[in-house]
Amino acid sequence: MRILLIEDDPETTRFVRKGLEEAGHVVDHAGDGKEGLLLALDAGHDVIVVDRMLPGLDGLSIVRSLRAADRPAPVLVLSALGEVDDRVEGLRAGGDDYLVKPFAFAELSARIEALARRRGGDGVPVTRLVAADLEMDLLARTVRRAGRAIELQPREFRLLEHLMRHAGQVVTRTMLLEAVWDYHFDPQTNVIDVHVSRLRRKIDRGFDLPLIHTVRGAGYVIREP
Helix, strand or coil: CEEEEECCCHHHHHHHHHHHHHCCCEEEEECCHHHHHHHHHHCCCCEEEEECCCCCCCHHHHHHHHHHCCCCCCEEEEECCCCHHHHHHHHHCCCCEEEECCCCHHHHHHHHHHHHHHCCHHHCCCCEEEECCEEEECCCCEEEECCEEECCCHHHHHHHHHHHHCCCCCEEHHHHHHHHHCCCCCCCCCHHHHHHHHHHHHHHCCCCCCCEEEECCCEEEECCC
């Protein structure tokens, strides 16, 4: 699954992100409410985990904005406020579940999985991405092109997933730095170019038509022939 974590506490962020990524999920992160709302509105996430108390914009305001914009992704609210009235307020704001801090990661993971299972219709979590003859299984963590298995490193897998989720759209360096490396600044290195070059060799080498293209001065795009 692709999960958006909106949390400003560094320790909680490391704890939750590490556990979710070890479980095979892709985690996008925002450290304040305004950035979190922009990511939640712009990107397709299977589940959103949002802290109630955030700088810039509080978690319940984010949830209300998402529901007003008719965004269907289920939302799990995290909060140190655990009274009945607090939980009721969180659910009435549009949250699908409410988890009080501190919590065990096993419970967080189980609640996220339960939220994903509840989704139906157009809200069913994406588990498979396809671009031309390139297929990515997000659950099995496998990639095949024309039936041929392609072995990718974890960072390469996340890079390809981001490109495939935005197939046909130009993905900028900034977008890749934030989504794949969790950098909210440009470290002025060629790390993206190196990884894209390695990924291109694995995905396109030996095939007549390339899928990964460079858009000069802009970024990269997966474009079907």
